[in-house]
Amino acid sequence: MTHCLWCGVSFTPPIRWSTLFELRATEGYCKKCQRKLAPLLHSAALCRLCGRSLDALEPRYVAGDMCSDCQQWEAGEWRGVLEKNRSLYSYNSFLKELMTQFKFRGDAALIKGFKDDLQRLYHRFFKNYLPVPIPISPSRMQERAFNQALLMAELLPVEPVPVLQRTFQNQKQSKKTKSERLQTIQNPFTLAEKQASDVMNRPIVLVDDIYTTGSTVRQAALALQELHPSRIASMTLAR
């Protein structure tokens, strides 16, 4: 028996054949809260690039197996910077509420409930990729005391390599409009010298909490180009 990380009700997470002898106090969300999440991987068609559900989009925003946003990205100078993105859930009102609690009110434990899901996502799409968390700036670290992307990456079966650093923080992404975000020219990410050499020529998956327009992960991907990664993809909790 354990308590739901969100609503606090007590519930019993199921035991399966592979976890018979695991003997771990699992943390997670009760069935009721889980039902409020909208898993993307259940939908029939995903955008080939950003992994959003194409079923939920109006037809005019869909072009073949891609959404129109991604088409825009691929039409310009950002073409091919990001191999693909895959996310667990669509960013609905419940997840929005949950992320606020997690990020801005500092309930760091919430993310642990997604451990199994994140691991499954990693195994399915990013086997052998090195997880690189999107960093936050020192000043933001001061304010928040944890990096949400690093917490997520630490739940993965492979040790994350924090090779990126963020020299300055733009205005909070969430407080900017789309055009403002796309206009950010100066790249806030640089390589942290120390560890960079270990990850030359490897496939890399960037780990972040939310993929909204895709500009953050693309900027980070650009900063990683020096390492000549064989691929750069990204995974996020929400899309």
Next chain:
Amino acid sequence: MSLVIRYCYLLVLAAMMAILAIDHSSRLIWFLLALGGIFIYLLSKHRGFALAFLAVFLFFTLDSVLQDHPTRLVAGSMNQRVQLDDRVLIDGDTMRTTVLLDGKERVQVTYKMKSKEDKQFLDAHLKIAQVCHFYGTLKRPDPVSNFDAFDYRQYLKHQGIYWEWELASYDQCYDPPSLTVFERLKRGRQKGIRFVSSHFPKPWANMVNALVFADKDDINPDLLDAYQNLGLIHLLAVSGLHVGVLIGLLYFCLLRLGFVKQHVHLFLLLVVLPAYVLLTGCTPSVIRAALMAAFLLSAPLSKIKLSPLTSLALACLFTLVFQPHTLYSVGFQLSYLITFALIVSVETMRHRSYSSIMQIFITTGIAEVIALPILLYNFYTVSLLSFLLNLIYIPLISLIILPGAWLTLCLTLSVPSIGSLINRGLNIVVRYMNEVLTLLNTFPSLTLSIGKPSIVGMTLLILGILAVFILWEKVNHWAIAFIFISFVLGIALIHWLSMEISPRGSVTFIDVGQGDAALIVLPHHQGVYLIDTGGSLPYPKAQWQKKKREYNVGREVILPQLKALGIHELTAVMITHRDFDHMEGIRGLIGNIPIKSLMVSNFFTPTKTERDWLKSLRNSGTHLIRVKAGEQWSVGQSHFQVLWPETKGKDTNDQSLVLRVNMGSLNWLFTGDLDQEGERGLLSQWQDIDADILKVGHHGSKTSSSEAFLKAVSPKLAIISVGKNNHYGHPSNEVIKRLEEQNIKTLRTDQKGAIRIEFTSQKVLSIKTVKP
């Protein structure tokens, strides 16, 4: 604490290990090693849980030591007033029940009834709670006397029974002035069974009694065998499913009738569940389901919510505390293990959103696979049809037959006219169901005899099954079905290879009581030969004395032995001569195991009885072969030689087929019942007749085994196949003396039980006897 509750099922392992360790103290070191290993693993995961595991182990060790009361009774005559508290089973002229003596020790009661009137009286009067004065003798139950056979003494001991009370007579039976609630319920059950038997047509009545009252007593044993062999016997047991359906229905109805929810919970918990458990004779599966239902029902009352897995584990621990030896009951093992497997699989099934047909397929598949080790360990066979039949019969029984049984019982009590109409309809359905199974059971090749698995084999099988389940969970692809199938085929292949490769041959002198039966398994499984089949002389019986199925040594003793050795076909059965103690057992083999050929001597003259047997043998595909003295043939490196009969002889004994078999380093001589005159003839025909191992002629009768013959054969080991306390006084002291004088080591089946000699082509590996 919550972790301990969540992983409660692992604590069941501790309880099981404790109970097994106490009962098998000679292997204590292995149990302690395993315990240590598990403890270290748990310690690395969670300290508190590891300590809980150890505590449960120690608790159950103590518990099973305390529960293991040694007996306080002694052998000899015993006359006592007793009160019946168990069902009285009457079959033919025997009556069996158990009684509790002085509220302390339970004994098995058997009584051979003297007359038809005696039987009628007992049938009518011996009810639960009846008080009677019994006169009889206490003796220990017979110890097991064949390899891998059902151990009756052990079976009784697991129920805390150490003695059989053979009654000579009884008197002064009377009803007690008042009955307790329990006694009333138990009587109600008896009454119910009788009511169904007399008011319902057969075989429907038997089905209703099995499903409502958990009483299989009236079912034809051959039909029961069919259900058993085809892997459907669980359908005739009152299972957890029944309890679930019954409680669910009542719950719904009572709520609809406007009762308060809490009252309904209390009513079901305190009245319905205990009553139903008693009504169905307290079988492990019903107790399991009732306990789980009880946990579920008490949840809203006590605010403790348990997961299904934890409820199952607690029910198991609860049962084992009071009756540690239930662990050995096959019903208990299957009920808990299958429920466990289904609960653990349910989450994955839900995720996959299978179609409902697919769900039935997968549920049946899971149950079949998880039951495999238990069925193999207890029955040594796997039915190839089991999966398919279960797919059809489980829905049939649980959706039509079971509700039908309850419905018609209610209707027959209230509106008999409608009741009898439905009864007639369902009777036809059940008759066809049974006939299909009886028919399928006549193809013994559809049942694979795998043999008793070794400890290593069992471990590998269990690990393999776990691996297959985990794989199924991880990979969502139709190809997994292919892996399932190859897993099963793999087991069969490994088993087959291990038999083919094994250079080990064996000869087993089966303890068939008074009679002969020697089973030869050649190295590399090149052939399986049975020399004589045992058997008994039938004596005329009145109708009331006849049992539902008469005992046949071939079916009850030889067949289980063949299954335990993984033998699925007899290359040949050789009948030395047609006396009943050498041949009658064949009746129990016909149709139950394929027999390629039957060998008899050219002087074998069947009477009407044997001709019938030979006819049914021929119908089941057996070749009849007559052999002459002087014939010989080889199989691999083994050599068979027919030495006798040269002449017709004066009686059947003198016509005995005498066989000399050379296998590897040893010469064997099987002489049937040949007597001294035949022996003289044999000596004059065959100068070099010496053998290493001699099956002593005619069960050690003084009419056989002359000094000259023993000298000429000069065996190193002599085997006497003979029944305990037989009417003929076999073996004769004279023969024993002759053997002793010549310094021939002798083993007797009446003293040692079955005797098995294992060998390779180079040497003798071992000589084993069942009794020390």
